[in-house]
Amino acid sequence: MLFDRIETFFSIIMGIATDPMSIAILFGSVVLGIIFGAMPGLTSTLGVALLTALTYGMDTAMAMICLLAIYVGGTYGGSYAAILINIPGTAAAAATALDGYPLACRGEGGRAIGLTTTASAIGTAISMIFVVSISPIISHFALQFTSFEFFLLAFFGILISGTLTSPDLVIKGWIAGFLGLFLACVGRDLLQFYPRFTFGYSQLDSGVEVVPVLIGAFGIPQIIQVLKDRFQIGETQKLQRIIPEIGTVVRNIPAIIRSALIGVGIGAVPGIGEDIAGWVSYGTAKNTSKHPETFGKGELQGVLASETANNACVGGAQIPLLNLGIPGSPPAAMLLGALMLHGVTPGPMITFEHPTFIMEVAAILLLASCAMWVAGMLLAKQVVKVLRIPTQIFMPIIGMLCIIGSYSLGLNIFNLYLMLPVGIIAYFLTEMGYPIAPLVIGVILGPMADENLRRALMVSQGSFMPVFTRPVALLLFLIIVWTVLSQFQFYKNLKANVLANIFRKKQSPGA
Amino acid sequence: MMDKQNLRKADIFSGTVISLFGLWIVSQALKMPMKDSWGGVQNVWYVSPALFPLFVGAMIALLGALLTRTALKSVGILELGRTLTWLWSSDLVRFLGTPTVIRFYAMAVLFSGFVFLNIPRIDFFLCSVLFLVVFISMFHFDDDSLLIKLLLFYLAGTVITFVFFVLEFPKLLEGHITYAGDWLTLAFILAYCMYAWVLIRPTPVMRRKYRTSLILAVIAPFLIGPIFKYLLLVPMPTEGLVVTLMDAIRYWDF
Numbered sequence: 001m002l003f004d005r006i007e008t009f010f011s012i013i014m015g016i017a018t019d020p021m022s023i024a025i026l027f028g029s030v031v032l033g034i035i036f037g038a039m040p041g042l043t044s045t046l047g048v049a050l051l052t053a054l055t056y057g058m059d060t061a062m063a064m065i066c067l068l069a070i071y072v073g074g075t076y077g078g079s080y081a082a083i084l085i086n087i088p089g090t091a092a093a094a095a096t097a098l099d100g101y102p103l104a105c106r107g108e109g110g111r112a113i114g115l116t117t118t119a120s121a122i123g124t125a126i127s128m129i130f131v132v133s134i135s136p137i138i139s140h141f142a143l144q145f146t147s148f149e150f151f152l153l154a155f156f157g158i159l160i161s162g163t164l165t166s167p168d169l170v171i172k173g174w175i176a177g178f179l180g181l182f183l184a185c186v187g188r189d190l191l192q193f194y195p196r197f198t199f200g201y202s203q204l205d206s207g208v209e210v211v212p213v214l215i216g217a218f219g220i221p222q223i224i225q226v227l228k229d230r231f232q233i234g235e236t237q238k239l240q241r242i243i244p245e246i247g248t249v250v251r252n253i254p255a256i257i258r259s260a261l262i263g264v265g266i267g268a269v270p271g272i273g274e275d276i277a278g279w280v281s282y283g284t285a286k287n288t289s290k291h292p293e294t295f296g297k298g299e300l301q302g303v304l305a306s307e308t309a310n311n312a313c314v315g316g317a318q319i320p321l322l323n324l325g326i327p328g329s330p331p332a333a334m335l336l337g338a339l340m341l342h343g344v345t346p347g348p349m350i351t352f353e354h355p356t357f358i359m360e361v362a363a364i365l366l367l368a369s370c371a372m373w374v375a376g377m378l379l380a381k382q383v384v385k386v387l388r389i390p391t392q393i394f395m396p397i398i399g400m401l402c403i404i405g406s407y408s409l410g411l412n413i414f415n416l417y418l419m420l421p422v423g424i425i426a427y428f429l430t431e432m433g434y435p436i437a438p439l440v441i442g443v444i445l446g447p448m449a450d451e452n453l454r455r456a457l458m459v460s461q462g463s464f465m466p467v468f469t470r471p472v473a474l475l476l477f478l479i480i481v482w483t484v485l486s487q488f489q490f491y492k493n494l495k496a497n498v499l500a501n502i503f504r505k506k507q508s509p510g511a
Numbered sequence: 512m513m514d515k516q517n518l519r520k521a522d523i524f525s526g527t528v529i530s531l532f533g534l535w536i537v538s539q540a541l542k543m544p545m546k547d548s549w550g551g552v553q554n555v556w557y558v559s560p561a562l563f564p565l566f567v568g569a570m571i572a573l574l575g576a577l578l579t580r581t582a583l584k585s586v587g588i589l590e591l592g593r594t595l596t597w598l599w600s601s602d603l604v605r606f607l608g609t610p611t612v613i614r615f616y617a618m619a620v621l622f623s624g625f626v627f628l629n630i631p632r633i634d635f636f637l638c639s640v641l642f643l644v645v646f647i648s649m650f651h652f653d654d655d656s657l658l659i660k661l662l663l664f665y666l667a668g669t670v671i672t673f674v675f676f677v678l679e680f681p682k683l684l685e686g687h688i689t690y691a692g693d694w695l696t697l698a699f700i701l702a703y704c705m706y707a708w709v710l711i712r713p714t715p716v717m718r719r720k721y722r723t724s725l726i727l728a729v730i731a732p733f734l735i736g737p738i739f740k741y742l743l744l745v746p747m748p749t750e751g752l753v754v755t756l757m758d759a760i761r762y763w764d765f
Contacts, residue, residue: 054738175571182564191558192554196560228618400735433513453562
């Protein structure tokens with residue numbers, strides 16, 4: 001069985017590596033991803049969103065090569081701007097800027113980019129191992145799930161995403177998630193085909209199209225923010241010869257593995273992106289370092305930790321996406337939309353419906369990491385030139401791409417009527433401190449939550465008892481309750497009181 | 512994102528609006544069949560299409576109310592009163608006229624005009640060129656007074672285009688001019704370019720920016736459009752003057 005899987009894996013790799021078209025698309029998408037990541041204001045999520053429209057005519061395997069490659073390249077590309085101009089190209093590279101920019105100021109920009117390239121490639125490759133090894137276990141486990149578990153899982157995904165991505169109050173993240181769930185309610189319901197919130201528009205009968213909503217929610221606010229606030233790219237530091245820094249990487253193998261594990265773990269939590277992985281890994285590296293005072297002043301370990309983790313997050317995000325149908329990060333949410341367009345429904349049944357699909361994803365991740373390393377080493381100096389393009393020039397073009405992209409998925413002008421208002425509302429929400437990721441996750445997981453809640457109640461004849469009698473459902477329910485309660489002050493006070501009492505009791509016998 | 516103090520003030524309003532929105536969802540969900548029959552099927556409450564929207568609406572209303580309460584506790588009634596006074600004062604009007612807000616209006620007008628007015632009625636390539644030439648030049652010039660002048664010019668052109676289509680001129684002119692809307696847009700693009708040129712002509716830096724804007728506004732649609740139209744076989748939202756010309760070139764259909 002294991003050998004069969006290994007054989008399949010390598011035959012897929014060989015299949016892709018020997019097909020010139022696949023290789024051209026792989027390299028093209030990685031380079032495009034790096035450009036998207038490098039340009040401050042553009043993100044890998046937007047890159048995946050815009051490229052989804054172009055993959056519509058491709059077969060699923062080719063589309064996955066294209067989208068995963070741009071995702072991997074985009075996550076890595078953010079480090080260019082972070083290192084050379086101290087502005088992270090993407091949020092994922094924010095932690096990289098802390099040590100990357102001081103390195104560039106010292107004339108070691110080439111060294112820093114070489115290190116991020118190698119670390120990112122290793123991070124992606126390690127995450128690929130987890131995709132292959134953990135997926136069958138999760139998939140097997142998820143097959144035991146009933147509708148109650150799926151409802152609770154979807155609900156947990158929205159709550160945890162809201163909790164961890166909110167830049168302000170946690171409650172705002174939850175509100176964003178529920179607004180996404182509301183958008184998912186629009187259209188005829190899946191059990192009785194009753195029209196909900198359609199207001200007589202037949203175009204809304206099939207519900208809101210996910211991809212235009214995602215493009216609107218991620219693309220339009222980005223364009224408005226960058227141009228409204230007159231975002232200017234600063235002076236670029238000089239880039240010297242790019243060095244792969246293999247020696248530094250070998251010396252830091254334990255730190256790399258730790259960062260990759262953090263990245264995979266955070267990626268596997270629904271809705272949390274590469275930025276959090278980068279920060280957590282950076283913080284851990286700093287806390288465990290013998291010389292924490294060197295962090296922030298051009299410490300190579302800081303760059304290594306953040307870049308390994310954010311790229312490992314790419315693979316981590318695929319684990320819940322492929323096995324449970326729950327996206328692990330915002331770009332993974334876009335990938336889910338793209339997969340649905342191509343007729344692939346991720347979830348526990350994926351191993352039966354598309355037996356080699358997870359292997360294909362793992363193989364693409366490995367090849368994308370190799371392509372990223374090669375492109376990073378050879379083309380970094382050329383790619384850096386894009387940092388000189390003023391944002392006022394490329395943002396309107398991105399706006400046009402958002403529009404043609406939303407239209408082309410379904411050839412429906414109504415998609416545009418939906419995309420633009422969603423984009424403008426998303427902009428106001430962002431300005432007021434509401435995160436967008438939970439909204440998007442809500443739109444995606446809404447149908448799953450709705451259908452499974454009612455199906456579960458149908459089976460139990462309206463009883464909620466299975467939540468308390470089924471171990472996984474109970475565990476999920478308790479986690480949800482804890483996630484909610486832990487945000488309230490009374491819970492924090494209660495916890496502090498209980499801990500103080502226990503501590504006092506432990507001390508008193510000896511006193 | 513705003514600073515914390517202003518965020519809390521905004522939270523009072525956003526929380527209230529969200530709470531009311533949640534209540535509206537609940538009210539709409541209550542109109543859905545709960546236990547009565549729908550499509551010949553006798554419902555029970557737990558398969559009702561209202562169940563999930565009721566849950567979502569109730570949660571939105573509750574969380575919105577909680578947000579308002581938290582924000583009110585943080586800001587205090589006195590500060591809320593001051594904010595409400597500000598909302599009725601001339602300061603609000605002054606705020607709405609700040610360059611940052613005007614930049615937002617410009618983008619909102621451009622996107623709305625492109626999506627709601629031009630794309631469904633005008634040849635995709637022409638309306639894209641118009642969108643890009645206005646968008647890139649407005650922001651690339653990086654001058655607030657110029658932006659306002661160009662925005663007003665664009666607004667005037669958009670109003671004319673709107674009236675042109677509302678009064679159904681394309682139908683009236685059908686026998687005399689084909690693609691009347693497209694010709695009007697072409698004239699609009701030329702007029703805009705001339706107006707912008709008149710405004711920026713004295714400054715060499717602006718002239719360079721003008722050239723860049725114009726070149727990119729023309730090149731981008733003609734690079735991206737054919738990929739969708741001829742490679743991905745995506746028909747354009749509206750195919751008119753330029754698409755017909757491109758089809759003729761592509762298929763040598765002279």
